[in-house]
Amino acid sequence: MTVTAIPILLVDIIGSALMIVFSLLAIVYARRLNQRDPENLAGIFLLWLSVPLGTLFTLRSAGYILEATFFPAAQPPAPEYLSPLIDGITMLLLVGAASVILFFSRTWNMFRVVFTERNMLRRTRKELIDLNRTLKERVQERTDTLLNHEKQMARADRLASIGQLSSGIAHEINNPLGVIQGYTQLLMRDEDPGSQRYEDLQVILKHAKNCKAIVEDLRSFAKRSLPEKTETSIHDVIHDAILFVQNRVRKQNIRIDTCLDDAVVPMYMDEKKIRQVLVNLVMNACQAVGENGVIEIQTKLDAPARQVHIRVADDGCGIEKKDIERIFDPFFTTKPTGEGTGLGLAVSYGIIRNNGGEILVSSEPGWGSVFTVILPVLTAGNASGYS
């Protein structure tokens, strides 16, 4: 069948010219891509693929153009001795391009795994170096934490023993005090008000009542009774305590700032006792800051631990390190004789423990103190669990 060769000739000539241009462009671009980052595996792959492909099509196209120019109507189109050479080059370049693809597609994942592992090792090494650099600090931090825990446990044990002792003493003293009070009141009934004996008996009654109050405080410290829990907003309790204290220290011009966490919801607690603790802490803070001092009360919800942290911080004189260990001991006070019984913090400690919470103190002499009350967030469902 005789057919026109024009379409084939046109496509071949124009196509060959274009193939030479684009083949060389492909090699140039692949080379540039590889030069930008010689270690990049994708760049290496594309260069290795482009070079045999570009060479193949450049040689074949150039060959065709030369044939068409010098042997326009020859059949076969080129001298026969060139055929093995052309076949060999074609095979080599085609197989070369195919091998590059097969090699890279097989090794790509392996390379990826190796480099992913290498990156992980680098990250781990960096972390290890960082860890090593901060190891001393971390060890110190952990040691301090352990020591603190140890101290807290020792304190808890000591206070428990003191509480047991106090409870026994309070019980033994409470009965005679009741008898003293009763008989004093009976004797007073027979005396004329205003007489010397009456005034003497009043003094006895007053001191007996003081003793009774101290005994009651001791019992509060040691008591392990069920708290009377009701659903209360801790923020309301804090406001009550602040109001109470501000009335008492108005002359000192003390500023009490609050920073209350809205996430803290009403919870079950012994409202009266917790108020007593907060009043106690704020009063102590007022005494520590003196005139024109600043007290800050913060609340924060620790949702994962189901706890509320109430922080009472002051910028007062602080507490000496030697005193911090004994701060919750009954009858321990740094105040002058007659100004405090030393039972306030001990009672607060007892109340918080009785409510399933914890009370912590940190202080820097000259810079102030921070008391942190940690209370469990109790709902109606688990309110009895912490009694």
Added chain:
Amino acid sequence: MAARPHGSPVGAAVVLFSHLLFIISMAILTGWISRRGDTVRSGWREIRYSAIFFIHWSAFAFTAYLLEDPSGWIAASRIGSWTLYIESAGGHAFLVWIYYLVRLDQLLSVPAMVFLVLGLARLLAQAKLTPPDENDPAGDRTEGVREDGV
């Protein structure tokens, strides 16, 4: 251009084998790019198109060689400068037209190379915008290859 006579049957067989291997490898490249999720990414998407065109080009060239040389089903010769005489061994006209069609293989090889150049140019442009990642020298930093290497 594809269908040029070979010096010997061995030469023709070798070239046919090369084309087969080339088709298989390009098919693997296409699948590999697809599996890596690069088909939607500029650069690799064009390279995949290029591989698809190369597969078809190679299939055309393979068919032209097969018809002409080892099988002898087609005998083609030039008559003058602008005419071609094509003869089918069994007198099948469709073989003649198939042969005529596959002789136009440049219609496939040119787009294949154009797409390869486009893909490389786009990858190069992206590489210029992205600094080399020292932590990932094996990776395709121009495209944000997944760490699992897929």
